[in-house]
Amino acid sequence: xxxxxxxxxxxxxxxxxxxxxxxxxxxxxxxxxxxxxxxxxxxxxxxxxxxxxxxxxxxxxxxxxxxxxxxxxxxxxxxxxxxxxxxxxxxxxxxxxxxxxxxxxxxxxxxxxxxxxxxxxxxxxxxxxxxxxxxxxxxxxxxxxxxxxxxxxxxxxxxxxxxxxxxxxxxxxxxxxxxxxxxxxxxxxxxxxxxxxxxxxxxxxxxxxxxxxxxxxxxxxxxxxxxxxxxxxxxxxxxxxxxxxxxxxxxxxxxxxxxxxxxxxxxxxxxxxxxxxxxxxxxxxxxxxxxxxx
Amino acid sequence: xxxxxxxxxxxxxxxxxxxxxxxxxxxxxxxxxxxxxxxxxxxxxxxxxxxxxxxxxxxxxxxxxxxxxxxxxxxxxxxxxxxxxxxxxxxxxxxxxxxxxxxxxxxxxxxxxxxxxxxxxxxxxxxxxxxxxxxxxxxxxxxxxxxxxxxxxxxxxxxxxxxxxxxxxxxxxxxxxxxxxxxxxxxxxxxxxxxxxxxxxxxxxxxxxxxxxxxxxxxxxxxxxxxxxxxxxxxxxxxxxxxxxxxxxxxxxxxxxxxxxxxxxxxxxxxxxxxxxxxxxxxxxxxxxxxxxxxxxxxxxxxxxxxxxxx
Numbered sequence: 001x002x003x004x005x006x007x008x009x010x011x012x013x014x015x016x017x018x019x020x021x022x023x024x025x026x027x028x029x030x031x032x033x034x035x036x037x038x039x040x041x042x043x044x045x046x047x048x049x050x051x052x053x054x055x056x057x058x059x060x061x062x063x064x065x066x067x068x069x070x071x072x073x074x075x076x077x078x079x080x081x082x083x084x085x086x087x088x089x090x091x092x093x094x095x096x097x098x099x100x101x102x103x104x105x106x107x108x109x110x111x112x113x114x115x116x117x118x119x120x121x122x123x124x125x126x127x128x129x130x131x132x133x134x135x136x137x138x139x140x141x142x143x144x145x146x147x148x149x150x151x152x153x154x155x156x157x158x159x160x161x162x163x164x165x166x167x168x169x170x171x172x173x174x175x176x177x178x179x180x181x182x183x184x185x186x187x188x189x190x191x192x193x194x195x196x197x198x199x200x201x202x203x204x205x206x207x208x209x210x211x212x213x214x215x216x217x218x219x220x221x222x223x224x225x226x227x228x229x230x231x232x233x234x235x236x237x238x239x240x241x242x243x244x245x246x247x248x249x250x251x252x253x254x255x256x257x258x259x260x261x262x263x264x265x266x267x268x269x270x271x272x273x274x275x276x277x278x279x280x281x282x283x284x285x286x287x288x289x290x291x292x293x294x
Numbered sequence: 295x296x297x298x299x300x301x302x303x304x305x306x307x308x309x310x311x312x313x314x315x316x317x318x319x320x321x322x323x324x325x326x327x328x329x330x331x332x333x334x335x336x337x338x339x340x341x342x343x344x345x346x347x348x349x350x351x352x353x354x355x356x357x358x359x360x361x362x363x364x365x366x367x368x369x370x371x372x373x374x375x376x377x378x379x380x381x382x383x384x385x386x387x388x389x390x391x392x393x394x395x396x397x398x399x400x401x402x403x404x405x406x407x408x409x410x411x412x413x414x415x416x417x418x419x420x421x422x423x424x425x426x427x428x429x430x431x432x433x434x435x436x437x438x439x440x441x442x443x444x445x446x447x448x449x450x451x452x453x454x455x456x457x458x459x460x461x462x463x464x465x466x467x468x469x470x471x472x473x474x475x476x477x478x479x480x481x482x483x484x485x486x487x488x489x490x491x492x493x494x495x496x497x498x499x500x501x502x503x504x505x506x507x508x509x510x511x512x513x514x515x516x517x518x519x520x521x522x523x524x525x526x527x528x529x530x531x532x533x534x535x536x537x538x539x540x541x542x543x544x545x546x547x548x549x550x551x552x553x554x555x556x557x558x559x560x561x562x563x564x565x566x567x568x569x570x571x572x573x574x575x576x577x578x579x580x581x582x583x584x585x586x587x588x589x590x591x592x593x594x595x596x597x598x599x600x601x602x603x604x605x
Contacts, residue, residue, distance in 0.1 A: 226427030
């Protein structure tokens with residue numbers, strides 16, 4: 001999957017030279033050709049966000065198109081009465097556990113893939129790719145039976161394991177790419193200085209992997225935070241459920257409380273938006289490094 | 295797949311081997327946790343799906359359980375109109391979604407790849423729905439589409455359409471309504487992938503093309519698009535598989551309705567196993583879905599000559 005890991009530099013702007021004509025034709029489309037379609041698309045992107053904010057902040061029954069007078073009644077209601085406080089804790093627990101497990105397991109595997117030639121490596125890589133075609137949704141029944149046999153139904157650990165397993169292949173491929181990006185000679189130099197392999201990895205390689213690990217870890221967190229089906233199937237106890245399941249419950253009620261739904265949706269979005277704002281820069285480089293390069 | 299793996303053999307830098315520092319068992323120890331997890335929670339379930347597909351297996355009707363041969367498959371292909379309906383709808387859903395997402399994603403990536411004032415903010419905003427979950431997307435579009443206080447109400451205020459219109463419960467409008475909701479979240483995915491790949495197009499190519507007098511549209515056809523080809527093939531394939539398998543959005547937005555109008559094959563399978571407890575039949579349908587996915591993927595990779603270009 002990964003042949004080269006370009007350091008994926010931020011695009012360097014062409015120096016504004018005075019030579020007219022050169023570079024201009026491609027780099028500088030007429031301004032309106034950029035701003036008009038971009039604005040139209042932004043309207044499509046942003047109206048839904050505005051809509052949910054509007055419903056969350058305006059009083060129940062209001063039809064005003066501006067959230068004024070502003071109220072937080074929906075948030076209070078959804079957090080306390082609809083148990084989103086509990087769901088939030090559960091979701092954080094699932095997200096963070098998935099992040100830690102995925103990162104550690106993928107780090108070990110990714111290191112092996114990046115640094116060793118071993119007999120089953122090709123087969124293993126192929127298996128990793130194949131898992132991308134395996135639909136988690138279609139394995140619900142056998143997974144349910146496995147967790148039932150392990151007596152893990154209704155325990156958050158079942159969701160953590162399921163999320164981790166389906167996150168692992170891509171994470172491992174990405175991490176092995178990041179590790180390959182670190183020159184082997186750095187590690188070897190540390191061995192000469194008397195470090196064993198693990199210490200050399202920890203002192204020399206790990207700090208250089210930080211951006212990559214942040215990207216992979218956040219990715220795992222966001223996926224686990226967002227994912228719905230495993231939690232819906234494996235957790236029947238209401239006190240164990242996660243935020244997406246809570247949202248679904250709000251939506252499938254006979255008469256949907258739109259204000260509560262909007263407030264719940266915003267609670268669901270906040271951590272993801274924060275993580276996303278934090279990692280956006282690495283996300284594009286991470287993708288171009290690991291996932292797309294043939 | 296095999297091709298992709300063959301290409302993937304990295305041009306490994308010459309490595310010095312130090313026998314003392316690399317015990318032969320170490321790589322196996324390192325991949326063991328990942329391998330065990332994947333064996334236990336992916337490989338084993340897959341095998342058990344294949345096994346159950348040949349069984350009558352329904353926990354609520356244990357007296358009928360047992361070996362069924364290919365009965366489940368025969369039933370699906372000859373005697374189950376719902377199977378064909380949901381399969382057709384899945385195909386329609388995947389083709390329309392992936393096609394439109396590619397089209398808009400490509401256009402968007404080309405736009406935000408230009409140099410202009412406000413590019414960083416523009417990119418961030420354009421990409422923002424990408425991280426929103428399927429369930430949250432549903433929640434947002436339920437708010438937009440609801441018949442009382444949704445957009446239709448304000449459109450009706452302006453004299454467009456009637457009050458009380460609910461696009462999600464009308465069989466004529468539910469498909470486009472669901473498509474738009476999923477596009478909202480899906481387009482940024484393509485835009486991000488294509489933008490990432492655009493970074494690596496060599497500037498020299500464009501300069502050379504300009505010297506030769508190529509216009510911008512010609513440059514797009516002859517330089518940009520060929521360069522993007524592998525990325526486009528791979529991302530459309532991954533996305534198609536993902537769109538086929540993903541049930542979050544339709545499950546929560548329409549629940550497969552109205553009148554089963556938006557039930558995909560995976561949704562049907564989920565209903566068959568979870569509501570009807572007919573695990574054997576659901577497993578057979580799952581097997582069929584696997585085979586179809588695999589077959590379509592191979593054909594697609596062959597037809598598109600994936601990895602054939604030089605990169």
